[in-house]
Amino acid sequence: MAMTPVEVPRPLPWLMPRWRELVRLAEAGRLPHALLISGAHGIGKHSLAEALVARTLCASPGDTACxxxxxxxxxxxxxxxxxxxxxxxxxxxxxxxxxVREVNGFVAQTAQQGGYRVIVITPAEAMNVAASNALLKSLEEPGGRTLFVLLSDIPSRLLPTIRSRCQHWSLAVPDEADCRPWLAERLGGEEEARFWFRAAGGLPLRALELAEPASRALRQQLVDTFEALVRGAEPVAEAARLDRQSIDAILWYGISWLEDLIRLGLSGDTTELRNPDLLVLYRQAVKNARVRDWFRLLDYAREQRRMLAQGGNPNPQLALEAWLVRWSTLLRS
Ligand SMILES: [Zn+2]
Known part of the structure; x- marks a missing residue:
């Protein structure tokens, strides 16, 4: 009995060149047994991985799974x-x-469907040291027709011994032209697509996240806070009006704005700004601070985000207040 075809996973449009490379390797029988696919959050790694998983398990694959x-x-x-x-x-x-012990048992068995066994580990940098070490043996002697796909936002956090046993595919930030039609279709126009693509630093899926109503509202709230601090508002009072649970997003925006401020302070060039709508505010802010201090604050923000991601800072309210106090000190200096 013929079955109704199902929808198969496909890579996002800007990843098609990388996808064609993978298909060529697979067709030549040269697919490595372990792939590490890395790239910033929002670049679309999962779409590439899922398309590959489906094509690898498929009984009669073509350009994609059948x-x-x-x-x-x-x-x-x-x-x-x-x-x-x-x-x-x-x-x-x-x-x-x-x-991971389960993985080791899984690769020791024969594939039930007579084809490949596929293991997807995501995010791979989440493996603790014991888990990583346990995985090494399977990565070294996987047996035939086994494919490991490790996905990672930050591959530098993987054990070097894991990285060295994988073929590493690092996905670069795509060209705007390769994403704009896709984004424009989802955001309701070219203008919107361009704005959010820039704001997201060239990460298309991140652009979609930022353009969601709740994210837009947060951005507007942060712009208001930034404005208030430039006017000399009290930072702890400003912190009380923000949702401390959004601390990661708040720091993310802080980093993006600091990068803009540094760009502006160093070169005066406005064409490369990620948030060109904030230019007036930036100009007021740059008046009062030195680029060296912006760099220092940027380091601080990155470190805070890293600590939050690792669960190292249990008090988001304090982190939020400390952040706004530093911003305002800089603006007043
Ligand atoms: Zn199939």
Whole structure:
């Protein structure tokens, strides 16, 4: 009985050149047994990985998985016996050793469908040291027809021994022209697409996130806060009006604005600004501070974000206040 074709995963448009390279390798039988796909959050790594997983498990793949075979149907239904996904447990940051032991057992078995066994680990940098060490043996002697796909936003945080056993595919920030039609379709126009692509630093999926109503509202609130601080408002009072749970996004915007301010302070060039709508505000801010101090604040913001991501700062309210106090000190200096 012929089955109705299912929708198969495809890479996002700006990743098509990388996808064609992968397909060529697969067709030549030269796909490595372990791939590390890295790139900033919002670049679209998952679309590339999922397309590859589907094509690898598919019984008669072409440019993508076929969408018609039994394997494609199983995958679309959400379960394929030869696919194992490893991620942190719900609400946890780390990938611990237990699920990696499961991986080792999984690669020791024969594929049930007679094809490839595929293991997807995401985010790979979440593996703790014990988990990473446990994975090494499988990465070294995976047996035939096994594909490991490791996804990572920050590959430098992986153990070097893990990195060196994978073929590393680093995804670069795409050209605006390759993303604009896709973004314009989702954001309702070219202007919007251009604005949010820039604000997101060239990360298309991040651009979509930033353009969501709640994110837009937060951005506007932060612009108001920035304006208030430039006028000399009291930072702790300003902090009380912001949602401390948004601390990561608040720091993210802070970093983006500082990078703009530094660019403006160093070269005066306005064409490369990520947030050109803030130029008037930037001009007022640059008057009062030196580029060296902006750099120092930028380092601070990056460090705070890193600590928050690792659960190192348990008090987001304090982090938020400290951040705004530093901003305002700089603006008043
Ligand atoms: Zn198929």
């Amino acid at each position: 969408g018609r075979c039994h394997a494609c149907h199983m995958l679309a239904s959400g379960y394929h016996p030869d696919l194992l996904r490893v991620a942190p447990e719900e609400g946890k940051r780390q990938i611990r050793i237990a699920p």
